Amino acid sequence: MEWPKAKTIIIITLLLLNAAFAYLNITMGAEPSIYNFNKEEIIKKLSQNNISYSFSDETEYNELEKISFVKFEYDYDKINPIFFEYPESLESKIEAENLVYSDETGTLIGEDYKNSFIYVSQSQPSFIKTGIQAAEGLCREAMQKLGPEFKGFKQETATYDPDNENAVVIVYKQFFKGYKINTNEVLFRVDNDKIIYASCVYFKPVEFLKESRADIYSSLDAVFAFMAYKSAADASAALSQPSGAIIDKISLTYERDQLSGDESFIPCYAIYLNNEIRPVLVNAYKNIIIE
Helix, strand or coil, X not given: CCHHHHHHHHHHHHHHHHHHHHHHHHHCCCCCCHHHCCHHHHHHXXXXXXXXXXXXXXXXXXXXXEEEEEECCCCHHHHHHHHCCCHHHXXXXXXXXXXXXXXXXXXXXXXXXXXXXXXXXXXXXXXXCCCHHHHHHHHHHHHHHCCHHHCCEEEEEEEEECCEEEEEXXXXXXXXXXXXXXXXXXEEEEECCEEEEEEEECEEEEEEEEEEEEECCCHHHHHHHHHHHHXXXXXXXXXXXXXXXXXXXXXEEEEECCCCCCCEEEEEEXXXXXXXXXXXXXXXXXXXXXX
């Protein structure tokens, strides 16, 4: 076969393959990447939706695995002395399938189906402003008393309570092999140098599931998912103008996979908004908001 003729056949074949791939891309519902826009265009789109973001913490596209977990068994012989002055006099009872300890000073409820516990003091709010450093020291001591299983927890925030300007709210999150487990949390509320409220959720991480390794979306994709979610919420509320949102930071984290029913954590993006304690979570595998 002569070269010019063979060359023509090769070109036609490549054109046909390219057309076939384009057809498959359309019929399979592939969506364009936001990276088709430059940064200025993205900022403009966010601004149109009244969203401010500095782009200071973008992450590269990558693959990640799920993390398996097992149920954690709380040791209330260690937990009760943190909150009760006379823990040996406490009696336990079952109420609505929850384990309950209480006396005249407060109540601790172990919620087995949530793998969590909540403590609420009977003390009244004080009019004395609690120092953040003093509250941090008190909570560090409480975390140590919870036992070695909680060594992987690190303090994430310490802020004054928006509902009680004299009290301090301190949040601890667990880190597993360098990754934050957003689900696993210990929260303290300290008033007048006393822990007046505490909550804990802990599912014990075991290992990375290599067979689950898959592509994840980028942090910018997560921002666009949040923008679409916020726009839908604004439309549902019949707002005449988009509600404002300032994104302070975005970080990669892991959250319990409640939709699939698997005993695993999945990678997510935590979008922290100005003046909000809890982040908005975006499933990094599917780029959808976790509610």
